[in-house]
């Protein structure tokens with residue numbers, strides 16, 4: 001028998017201890033420096049602790065209160081599921097399943113249409129209705145092949161790049177990131193608390209970093225890159241955040257032009273990043289470390305479909321199966337002028353899919369036809385693929401580079 005109880009501030013130590021035992025790791029206690037800092041941004045009132053029949057804590061799950069940007073620049077509140085773990089001694093007995101069931105019910109009660117998470121292993125979460133919605137990768141450029149293609153006449157950047165230290169730039173980083181994440185589908189907010197406490201990965205974490213800050217012609221900050229050079233003479237870029245293409249190009253030029261480095265490794269580049277097109281030698285850079293990143297779980301089918309923006313008009317009947325919650329939805333989705341209506345229907349479906357696949361296509365990063373070719377979703381008419389692809393396409397590839 002598994003008993004699941006919500007946590008409070010008083011349970012934080014027990015929660016942290018249980019979760020780290022699940023990962024087989026030791027960490028500094030909350031409140032101290034190092035890895036313990038991460039827990040200072042945790043929301044203990046949103047945690048769940050699973051107890052076994054003897055009352056011992058054996059599993060954990062938590063959630064952050066975040067915002068997610070959907071296609072069309074629509075922003076919705078979401079829970080960022082985190083800190084999921086089950087003690088090695090209690091694995092494969094349904095503890096996680098019980099935690100997920102309880103957590104999903106709670107998230108629905110909050111009225112949220114979606115939940116998101118980053119998965120430690122990509123085999124875990126599909127069964128609970130999550131689908132991979134964004135991916136990320138590194139992009140490595142050897143310095144001796146890093147020359148940029150010449151700019152066209154008149155394309156010189158009227159802005160400037162200023163060199164700062166991370167500690168002196170935190171407020172600017174927070175502001176620029178916030179502007180950026182509102183524009184890019186798939187991005188999540190970074191609560192002020194994270195920046196304030198240095199809880200996260202660099203540049204949120206106060207590790208020594210240089211920051212190249214881009215300002216537009218009017219002097220307004222509109223992009224940054226956080227980086228350092230390692231002993232192996234690799235310039236590692238934690239993230240390149242740019243509100244405009246001009247800012248991105250200027251930052252790439254700055255980083256690729258750095259002296260005394262052998263390689264420049266850009267972390268967390270989106271699938272549609274322009275780097276290969278900026279280089280004079282198109283194949284100089286190599287993608288590395290491709291991985292799934294943000295997983296999305298639709299909690300409310302019509303709510304999620306009407307929350308995003310749409311760039312094409314059309315109509316589709318979707319048959320959505322939610323085996324984990326034991327639900328089945330057939331909805332007519334009608335899009336006119338960028339707005340969607342979604343109502344129950346008994347019309348014949350155009351496509352049938354699992355709720356996890358709806359999470360994947362909702363953000364626009366994977367076309368429905370790709371999932372159909374992989375046998376994930378079923379198309380009921382020859383033209384359903386083209387109609388679904390045209391409808392679900394996002395104005396930009398979704399991307400998330402926040403780690404939580």
Ligand SMILES: CC(=O)SCCNC(=O)CCNC(=O)[C@H](O)C(C)(C)COP(=O)(O)OP(=O)(O)OC[C@H]1O[C@@H](n2cnc3c(N)ncnc32)[C@H](O)[C@@H]1OP(=O)(O)O
Nearest residue numbers: 022081082083084085086091092093094095096097117120
């Ligand atoms: C958002 C995040 O926090 S991601 C972090 C996830 N946590 C970790 O990776 C920490 C280390 N791992 C663990 O703590 C545990 O193994 C967990 C949390 C992944 C799984 O917990 P369990 O209590 O064992 O899961 P549970 O018993 O409910 O398993 C449900 C199903 O998922 C399967 N499953 C669970 N974890 C895995 C896995 N890592 N690989 C393959 N299958 C898995 C089970 O086999 C089971 O399948 P079945 O229904 O066909 O029998």
